[in-house]
Amino acid sequence: MTTPSLAGVHPRPRGRETSLLALAAAALVVGWLSLATTQAGHLSAGDPSLLVIYLVAAAAIHVLFVMTGRRTDQVLFPAVVLLGGISLLFMARLPPSLVTQDAGPAGVLTLAPLQLVWLVLSLSVIGTLAVVVRNDTWLRNYKYTWAAAGVTLLLLVFLFGVEVNGVRLTLRIGPLAGQPSELLKIILVVFLAGYLAENRALLAGTSLRVGPLDLPPLAYLLPMLAMWGIALAVVVVQRDLGAALLFFAVFLGLLYVATQRTSFVALGLLLAAVGSVFLYAVEPTVQVRVAIWLDPFAQALGSGFQIVRGLYAFGRGGLLGTGLGAGLPSPDGTLAVPALQTDYVFAGLAEELGAAGAIALIGLYLVIAERGLHIAARGADDFRAILAAGLTLVLVLQAALIMAGDLKLVPLTGVTLPFVAYGGSSLLGSGICVGLLLALSDAGVEAPAPPPALTRGERWRARGRSAAGRLERAVR
Amino acid sequence: MSAFEVLVWTLRLAFLGLLYLFLAVLARGLLRDLRAATSQTVRAAGALLVMAAPAGTPAVGATMELETISTIGRDADNVVVVDDPFASTHHARLTFRGRVWYLEDLGSTNGTLLNGRPVQGAVPVGFGDEVAVGQTRFRLEPASGT
Numbered sequence: 001m002t003t004p005s006l007a008g009v010h011p012r013p014r015g016r017e018t019s020l021l022a023l024a025a026a027a028l029v030v031g032w033l034s035l036a037t038t039q040a041g042h043l044s045a046g047d048p049s050l051l052v053i054y055l056v057a058a059a060a061i062h063v064l065f066v067m068t069g070r071r072t073d074q075v076l077f078p079a080v081v082l083l084g085g086i087s088l089l090f091m092a093r094l095p096p097s098l099v100t101q102d103a104g105p106a107g108v109l110t111l112a113p114l115q116l117v118w119l120v121l122s123l124s125v126i127g128t129l130a131v132v133v134r135n136d137t138w139l140r141n142y143k144y145t146w147a148a149a150g151v152t153l154l155l156l157v158f159l160f161g162v163e164v165n166g167v168r169l170t171l172r173i174g175p176l177a178g179q180p181s182e183l184l185k186i187i188l189v190v191f192l193a194g195y196l197a198e199n200r201a202l203l204a205g206t207s208l209r210v211g212p213l214d215l216p217p218l219a220y221l222l223p224m225l226a227m228w229g230i231a232l233a234v235v236v237v238q239r240d241l242g243a244a245l246l247f248f249a250v251f252l253g254l255l256y257v258a259t260q261r262t263s264f265v266a267l268g269l270l271l272a273a274v275g276s277v278f279l280y281a282v283e284p285t286v287q288v289r290v291a292i293w294l295d296p297f298a299q300a301l302g303s304g305f306q307i308v309r310g311l312y313a314f315g316r317g318g319l320l321g322t323g324l325g326a327g328l329p330s331p332d333g334t335l336a337v338p339a340l341q342t343d344y345v346f347a348g349l350a351e352e353l354g355a356a357g358a359i360a361l362i363g364l365y366l367v368i369a370e371r372g373l374h375i376a377a378r379g380a381d382d383f384r385a386i387l388a389a390g391l392t393l394v395l396v397l398q399a400a401l402i403m404a405g406d407l408k409l410v411p412l413t414g415v416t417l418p419f420v421a422y423g424g425s426s427l428l429g430s431g432i433c434v435g436l437l438l439a440l441s442d443a444g445v446e447a448p449a450p451p452p453a454l455t456r457g458e459r460w461r462a463r464g465r466s467a468a469g470r471l472e473r474a475v476r
Numbered sequence: 477m478s479a480f481e482v483l484v485w486t487l488r489l490a491f492l493g494l495l496y497l498f499l500a501v502l503a504r505g506l507l508r509d510l511r512a513a514t515s516q517t518v519r520a521a522g523a524l525l526v527m528a529a530p531a532g533t534p535a536v537g538a539t540m541e542l543e544t545i546s547t548i549g550r551d552a553d554n555v556v557v558v559d560d561p562f563a564s565t566h567h568a569r570l571t572f573r574g575r576v577w578y579l580e581d582l583g584s585t586n587g588t589l590l591n592g593r594p595v596q597g598a599v600p601v602g603f604g605d606e607v608a609v610g611q612t613r614f615r616l617e618p619a620s621g622t
Contacts (some may be wrong), residue, residue: 016505023501026616027494034487034615043483075502082498323488367502374509381575 012069020078021062025055028085028473032326034217035093037324050116054088055357057120061127070286073375073441076124079367083419084119084427086361090349091422093325094341099422111341111422118424124433129435134442140383143194151186153180154230158237181234181243182416182429185398186436188247189254189390193222197383203259227251228271232279239285242413246398248272253393256289257376258386276390293411309337310344310406313351314358323356341422343414346406361420362403369396375441388440391433479539518593522570524548524556524614533559534612541619546570547582548609562586562610570601570616577601577616586610 001183028051037044058081096110097351109117124362157180162170171180196203231244252268257262279286288303296304296311301337313336316322327348328336337344338349372392399416405412416426418433486575522542526534534540534557534611546555558567564584571578580598581588589608601607607614 020498020501023498027491027498030487030494031491034484038484042480075505078498081503082495086504133591201606320488320492323484324491326484357494357495359497360492363499365508367499370506 002393005018009067010069010079010324011067012071014074017062017065017078020075021058021081022083024085025058025079027082028055028089031086032092035089036210037326039093039325048089050092050112052083053408054085054116054119057123060339061123064127064131070131070442072438073132073371075372076368076438077130078435079364079371080126080419081123082363083361084123086349087345087420087422088112088116088119089324090345090352090420091341092172093352094348096336098335098341115422117429119419119426122427125428125431126435127432129432130438131437132275133439136384136387139190139387145193146187146194147191150184150191153184153187153207154234155453156180158233160275161238165388168315176218179425181240182425183396183432185243185246185250186391186429186432187361189250189387189394192251193387197381198385198413200258200382201253203264220397225271228275232275233284235279238282239283240414241286241411242398242401245401245413247396249397250390250393253394253397254386254390257389258382279347289411289413293408296408306338306344307408307412310347313337313344313347314407317354317358319353319354320356321350323351327351331454342416343421344406345417345421346403348418350406365396365399365418368392371441372396372437375437379440384440388437391437391440395430395433416455481590500553502565520571521619523617523619524570525541527613527615528575529558529560529613530611531558531560533557533573539617542572544572545562546552548607548614549582556614558609558612560612563612564610567609568595569606571598579607584609 032048032051033043033045036044036048040046062077065077090110092110096112100113101109101114105167110138136289157171158403160171162172184225227248231248234240234244234247247267252265252272255264255268276286280290292299292304292307296307297303300308313328321327328351337347340348346358346361349361353360369392372388372395376385376388376392379388399412401413401417402415402421404410416423418430419427516578523539524540524542526536526540527537540556543555547566547569548554548556548558548563549565550558550560550563551565554566564582564586566582567584568581568588572578577600578598579588579590579595579601581595589606590599590601591606592608601616603616603618605616607616
């Protein structure tokens with residue numbers, strides 16, 4: 001039996017997390033059986049090594065949480081594990097040759113093993129941040145440094161970014177390729193939390209009256225205009241509509257959280273409307289996006305192809321879906337919907353799990369939203385509260401944007417579905433968000449238990465001691 | 477329906493069922509959390525300890541529990557009533573906003589002091605800070621009940 005050597009670290013049971021994780025694991029095992037049986041044509045578990053490795057990793061991080069005994073949220077981690085597991089099931093079901101990467105000594109990894117590697121890394125990031133981060137001064141005190149780092153990252157992408165599918169958001173450093181906008185989102189939230197927490201009273205209290213309008217003071221409009229400019233630049237230079245929309249939406253959301261002033265939001269929406277019209281006028285990409293959103297069937301074999309096929313996938317799914325592994329994209333054939341593993345993962349899941357599965361997925365994101373805002377509401381101070389709200393907004397708005405885009409509720413924007421879509425940058429970025437949320441949710445040190453009541457004998461002895469003390473002092 | 481089809485359907489429905497079971501267990505827990513959070517009575521966590529009162533009321537050493545919005549003054553409708561000729565009828569106001577107490581002067585004749593400095597606008601007050609109204613001095617303390 002080894003006792004932890006660090007002072008103040010005591011194991012603490014996390015019953016709720018344990019039972020939720022067990023339930024998630026049971027669901028994933030049944031899902032895996034369903035997939036393997038459908039594919040094999042008889043009851044089979046296929047090759048369960050991927051799922052086993054994933055569940056063992058999740059269990060190991062749970063044990064780490066228990067051993068380190070921090071009083072963090074017990075719901076977020078199981079929800080994330082279930083989302084990641086669904087992702088793993090779906091990637092295992094797609095054609096493995098969709099994505100391949102030479103991993104050196106490990107040989108060539110295909111889609112599902114690659115996703116497993118990123119999922120495990122993402123869970124490890126959550127575990128590390130949730131255990132290690134006890135102090136937020138490094139985030140709080142260097143907000144302008146973080147902002148500078150963010151802008152540098154953005155400039156690097158502007159200058160050296162590589163275009164993939166007409167979108168310039170991939171940065172290549174040697175053999176590594178990543179999408180810095182995933183990291184940028186978090187840096188933006190950290191900066192905004194620092195800035196808004198510091199200027200909250202000023203922003204909420206003062207105003208500039210122009211006739212009937214109650215405008216925020218001019219000096220504090222500048223950050224809003226800067227954000228607006230950055231969002232526009234991201235669209236124009238990177239052609240990344242999704243990231244721009246997300247940045248601006250998170251910014252407005254946080255501004256409202258910090259000040260509770262609807263005039264800011266109204267002004268921001270006005271700016272967004274002006275920006276949209278401007279972009280629509282100058283950017284052909286935006287025009288195409290809007291056109292295929294309004295009527296994808298006009299270009300059913302051209303630019304609207306993806307949306308049309310996506311809608312068909314939702315239709316094929318119906319209420320209960322075709323079953324995992326029984327959807328149109330056969331494991332060895334071509335994809336029914338382009339980008340099924342990334343942008344259209346929601347459509348693919350809705351085809352195989354039906355409306356029931358899709359609604360369950362939305363439910364999981366709602367759980368993350370509820371927990372995140374709960375953590376924000378209980379935040380010990382303004383910075384922590386705004387930071388938690390921002391991290392939650394990043395995750396949830398992103399999920400909402402892409403799910404609504406797949407459903408043709410809003411124009412399609414290329415953001416990823418957190419923890420479900422294929423992709424390392426996205427998984428790591430989402431992992432950082434959840435890890436920080438967990439660290440922020442720490443309820444702190446428990447108040448020490450009240451001292452046990454004295455027994456009759458002890459009471460007499462205590463009285464005797466105090467009498468002796470009084471005598472002592474009187475003599476002196 | 478063949479035995480295999482029954483098996484596949486069973487597995488598919490079991491998977492969806494377990495997803496919803498997970499959500500249901502979560503929802504029950506979250507609702508319990510919310511109920512617990514709302515049932516906790518909202519009370520302001522603060523009290524004023526009387527440090528000095530030349531006029532005699534309130535008594536030095538007395539603690540006065542504060543409400544979320546507490547006015548201090550000579551009038552009887554104040555939360556904290558001071559019998560002090562140098563205090564105005566409605567002299568100052570302490571408000572608990574979110575997590576912090578704020579002090580503001582209500583246009584009193586002699587002003588309100590926070591740690592010896594005149595208060596202008598709403599200023600945050602920490603526990604242990606000294607609030608002076610007329611000749612009466614208070615110290616802000618955490619409420620005894622919490």
